[in-house]
Structure formats: structure tokens, C-alpha cells
Amino acid sequence: MNASALAATTAPPPSLAVFAGHAGIAPLTRVSLARIEQRIDVYLRFGEPARIIRLDRWRRIAVFLPGAMFCRIRWHANDYGTIRWRLMVMQSCTPLDAAQRIPGVLPGARLLLHAEGEPAVRAVLSQLDAIEAQSIAPADVSPTYWRTLGNRLAARLPLPAYTAERHAAWLAGKVLP
Template identity: 80%
Template sequence: MNTHALAAVAATSSTIARPLAVLAGRAGGAPLTYVSLAYVEQRIDLYLRFGEPTRIIRLDRWRRVAVFPPGAMFCRIRWHANDYGTIRWQLMVMQACTPLDAAQRIPGVLPGARLVLHAEGEPAVRAVLAQIDAIEALGIAAVDVSPAYWRTLGNRLAARLPLPEYTAERHAAWLAWKALP
């Protein structure tokens, strides 16, 4: 995707469309994924639960952009409130794509990403956060977890079925499969 297409996508994006378009123009054709993050006390909190960005660009006091290389896994949580309390909880586990991959358009993520898990609403988000905490308690970094597990977790959430555990054995099987030529 060229810089003109990135700029067009950025123009329709939400919170930080103009700064992201400028960053995309500077990318020089590098297949990077730009993820918007923001924090306004008692109103909005867009943050990374896990993920290892190559850099974070501070746009102003409230907004930042995390930059991810192709193939990187990350989780962004979105929380919104108004004068009466929380109005939105959202958790997305995504994988940054290369220009040849099929990517979904996600507001605040340029040029897009592969969405592997989407949880909407406080109970669903809290259930996924509990699973992430359990995975990290095993000594496994959440970015290294199998994308198939995240998809399964999302499908189980949608079907309101019990959520599967991520075990050390499942992780070892994933790492063995990744090591195959």
C-alpha cells in the first residue's frame, strides 16, 4: 500500500487522522502498522495491554502512536465514559500485516491489522483480561501466544461457552509448529 492510500485511509480514521497521515507519508514504503493510543482522565483510555512496539511517538499530552513491525501481535483496550459512567469497553487482539496480507480496517489502526480476537462489553473484556493474566502467570508472554488460541477464545466468547485455558503444553506445540520449515 503506497503512502497516498495510507493518507486516504487516515483521512477517514477517527481520533488522530491527520498526525497518522503525516507519519504514514514519512514511512518510505516500510510496512509498519500505526496504532493510536489516547488518555483523557475520566473520559477515554486507549492503551496497549500487551505488545512490543518498535517505537512510541508522542503527539501531544493526550495522544500517542505505537509503531509495530509486520507480524507483531498486540492487544489494544478501549474504554470510554461520560458523566454517568462507562459507556464502552472493547478489547482487540491484532496482528500487524505486511502489504500482501489481508487486513481489516480498524479505527485508529493504519493501514489495518488482522483481527484475531474482539471482545465488547465489560464482562467479556474482564474474562479475556483474566485469561491474559493466567497466561502471564505461566511465564508465557502474551505476544507469543498462538493466534489460533486467540481466535478460539473469541469464538467461545461469542458462543457464550466456557473459555479454554492456554497451557504450557499447548504453547510448546505452537512453538514446535512455528519452528517447522
């Protein structure tokens, strides 16, 4: 069999087949949000969705472009008080990126930080407040910082501060090829 016949019979790799016939269409990440007064609150702490779709009075869907970073907080309560606190910092992906399946996030996202329980969530929220106090948008923070913060939480070590110098180094590194 000659080379031209072999090239004509081989199929493109499965990773490229995703884009066949869909040139210019970016895959979007859909994040479910909900609010039922005094019971459930699933909301975005930061992140700039490309679009928000309102399903009904209680439910919305935030749509993110690939590469966008966002933070979703999930809070549940019952008649006796708060029963669940969960905070996740995620980055939306393309079909070629490694992503994790996360409930309420379709088709999935890269999980950078996961905090469960009131003390851990409050610790991360205080770090977010400190970042915003420096006039830095949390969605622009280095993904490595969020991973480091999550690892420090899991190991019960002191949480590192995100400084303006660290942010300047991250921005300078993004410019390099």
C-alpha cells in the first residue's frame, strides 16, 4: 500500500475529531447555581461568566469560556442551622484538557482548590478578602496559588499570602512564550 492510500484510510486522532466541523465554536462550561431562602445557596464568589441563563425563580446557569477561573460556594442549612459549607475554585477547560467531573459543572472543570467545612471555607474567604484588598481580581490569581492553598488546607499548614510581587511574577510569566 502506498503512502497516499495509507494517509487517506487513517482516521484523525480522537482528540482532533472533537473539533471536526466545529471550527470557531468554543466549548463552554456550564455551572449550576441555585438559591432557596434559608435552605440552599449555590453561588459564584468570583468569576466572569460569558452569560447567565435564568431557568426559574430559584435556578440559574452561568456559562464560562475555556480558561476562565471561577469560585463556586455551596451552602446548605436545615431547621437547626448550617449543615454544609463547600468552596471550590475551578478553571474551565477545552475538550483536550484534563478535567474532573464535578456535580453541577458540565462537562467538568480543572479543580484548583476544594475546601469543605466552615473553618476551611472561612480561611479561604479571608484569603480572598486579602487578595481583593490589594486590588487584585481573584479570577486573575495564579492557578498555582490556588493549588498551593488547597494543599496547605489539606495538610493543616499555615496558608500563604498572595502578594503583589507574586502576582507581578505570575503576570510576567504569562507574557513569556
